[in-house]
Amino acid sequence: MNKTFKGIFGGLAAIFFAGTVQAQTTVSIENKEDTPVISKHIYGHFAEHLGRSIYDGLYVGEDSPIPNTDGVRNDLIKALRELQIPNLRWPGGCFADTYHWKDGIGPKEDRPTLVNAWWGGVTENNSFGTHDFLNLCEKLGAEPYLAANLGSGTVEEFTDWIQYVNHSEGSPMAKLRKENGREEPWNVKYWGVGNEMWGCGGNMTPEFYANLYRQYATFMTSWENENNLYRIASGANQDDYHWTEVLMRDIPKHLIEGVALHSYSFVEWDKKGSATDFNEEEYFSTMKTALWMQELIDKHTDIMDKYDPENEIDLIVDEWGGWYEVEEGTNPGFLYQQNTMRDAMIAGATLNIFNNESERVKMANLAQTVNVLQAVALTEGENMLLTPTYHVMKMYTVHHDSQLLPVDFESPDYTYNGESLPAISVSASKKDGKVAISLVNIDAKKENKVKINLEALDVENMTATILTSEKLQDHNTFENTEKISPEQFKDFKLRKGELQVTLPPFSVVVLESE
Template identity: 60%
Template sequence: MKKAFLSFIVGCIVFTTSAQTSITLNTDLAKTQINKHIYGHFAEHLGRCIYGGIYVGEGNTKIPNTAGVRNDVIKALKDLKIPNLRWPGGCFADTYQWKDGIGPKANRPKMVNVWWGGVTEDNSFGTHDFLDLCERIGAEPYLAGNVGSGSVKDLSDWVTYVSHPGGSPMSELRKQNGREKPWNVKLWGVGNEAWGCGGNMTAEYYANIYRQYATFMTDWDNTSQIFRIASGASDGDYAWTETLMKNIPHKMLAGVALHHYSVISWTDKGPSIDFNEGHYFKIMQEAWQMDEFIKGHSTIMDKYDPQKKVALIVDEWGGWYSVEPGTNPGFLYQQNTMRDAMIAGLTLNIFNNHADRVRGANLAQIVNVLQSVILTNEEKMLLTPTYHVMKMYNVHQDAMLVPISIESPSYEYQGKKLTAVSASASKDASGALNISLTNIDYSKPHEVTINLRGEDFSKISGQILSSAKINDHNTFEQPNKVAVKDFSGAKLEKGVLKLTIPAYSVIVLNVKK
């Protein structure tokens, strides 16, 4: 009797400290490809992202480098399988004069970065440096053109300089500067945040400007297939998206951008490390809003483009907090904790599940700025929790999205509720199934049951990113405090997967036939 009573008590404890999540995957109905460009990144001339983060100078003997770019960063980015990298901004893009960043470095004029810290830059990292970096890491370059303060000719010349095979003044100038073959850049942003730092334009005015600039971004032989991306809305500005979709001919519009940051408030962003549950819940609310914004903008795009030919490109997203104490407020340097891993896992699940319209995205930013995947300090470098999530999830790149239905309990805080567990799934070219799960609950583990319908599977493996505290992060003294580990807690029997996902953790499962 005592033993039975004890078992009853233990059962009650388990029931009250974990929650049930039910997922159904129709594994034989995968029809939509998850575009690899959803896993893109963003490198702006901001703080220590470029100088000191990526580029340390060709004469640097203290930090191993290739043509001035850190070797440890090159390796980390190659391992991450970055599909595209956006540069040079951001707000910086609409002040950048690309011709100042080519030719002999000793002859390049200096400039003042008026947007970020008022620092003087020597233009030693320019077009060749960036495009060569992209080649080294296997990423497609995504160039953001200067529409705010540049001219149509400036942007047209840049397109010619990097992509024309030869015979034009710009292609010959490229050859004089040491590059014979063109880079054939396909991804182009026509300005950035035109509603704000890119010129404070109205949507109607920008639509006309876009048409003008896009016209002269020439695709000479129809082989380079320039992919033009319009400066899109911030958050829920649906009127901006409607104006662009209505007023820009879709034959010159490949993508429309969307920017959304997870921020507590723009006046008090809160700490990046010593946050409390109130801070955490607000950030998770903002991260979940990405789903709402994508649905809203997609609905408008469907109205004008029911065949979904125009892509939604979320080319700025991530967590934004107050800078680390004692650092330049214009440099936007912040630490990266398990909270950021939750933003990444949740957001990537959202992108995957909207793969029919979302076909590109860029996490802000790649090194030492905002939600970075890499932090550096002189010769030291570390990988953040966000890096680990992005690497775990790269199994979804170009895989086929598996339709999913999910019923998850709520994560509750002071009477407010959020869905606790998010998930997405895909099938790769070999037929293997990859399932990504993120539990944002601040304190509760969740029992997960996954019904695999349509096909039979027999083998399972997995990885988990978890830690003892939600505030845990990697430092230069403890660079591996938060690290990926093998996960063997999932059991597969008769087409049903069962596992428990701890609070604030990310799991990716690989299931084979």
């Protein structure tokens, strides 16, 4: 990890006077010109054929009474546009390695069905397929990220899909696309070469998968723009560092652009607990696994640096987020859960980590977009609500494609039952002369005071937004969709280049210079 970021998770600076007053934390921000750009693709999303993610979530069908465009909910299109989502990953997840793309093209009434064996055993009718997804990405202004089938597919099937979406004319697949109503290619850049090959993708060894990847990647080409495909290898599950070691060692650089990493936040893997009815012990455990992301990135990056000191291969965290038990009365295979201030803490702290590690982390995908896991939106019939996670990601749009400003500080501790976590996380950036600073205080009970020296950045005025609530368990409901929403924040002072901020317990604050 870059030394300038060492203070984010290593501090012991919390000092209490009479048990009530907490010492002020000092944050240094460097105005450097040679820092990486925080890629907007760090703020990507993920929509799998899982539960009510696609059907009854994104897609309600052209004949639905719910206002829609080509079957996709208009309210959701509007919300995702406002979120400025940079990329969207589809169709899985585990579903990807059972998906055969040709089943999802052509007249909808002629498409075959299949049983979604991974998620609830429901029948998939393939009414939402390649055209629907890629046309949706165009409406959203988002880059499509297609996860292709290695587990049960073939090289020919994979390369036909690339030809179908990327070749303009003169090939069998381009002709088929035109027959299905799409004249111009979509020019899809981002491709996942399988998903979770260590698990639902085939329970493979890394050595076996590395060889299989080499085979598939060899035949990947976009024909007309030969070098514009971005190939992402199915990467490690959390701390499986051997998996990353093998992929970096055995896959030639000319065949790979990115290596994936998956990590979820939970109380315990076998006892995930309720999304809304949780205590501080469960909250602390969840945040512990969320903040573990820093160590995971550090150690996987160390391995990548050994084989790729030129930093040519990117780390892609294409599944992350909170994972709890499903809401009572819902299908266990649908992974439908509510979204509280705990999830806002996961989102804010994790995105700060990604921002600060943007030299190697170039893309990430929150799991998932709607009605599944840590969703940014939930739907119920004609109604839709935006979650605390949505609001955090919208507040953080100020960092999209901005230049990273390195931060250095020692965080006070958030202590529970003899264990401690860093209470504060910070990331900062600049773009077009404006400075943005995002701060998170995960402490469940205590406010934290922060002092930031901005003299080197020539900042005179700032505005701020905060997301917080009365209880960690608070969440938006269809009866009260605005219980948690961003508000103007005024508990800060900027005088002579010094910014002083008071962060309430479990809050996210974003400041931007005027």
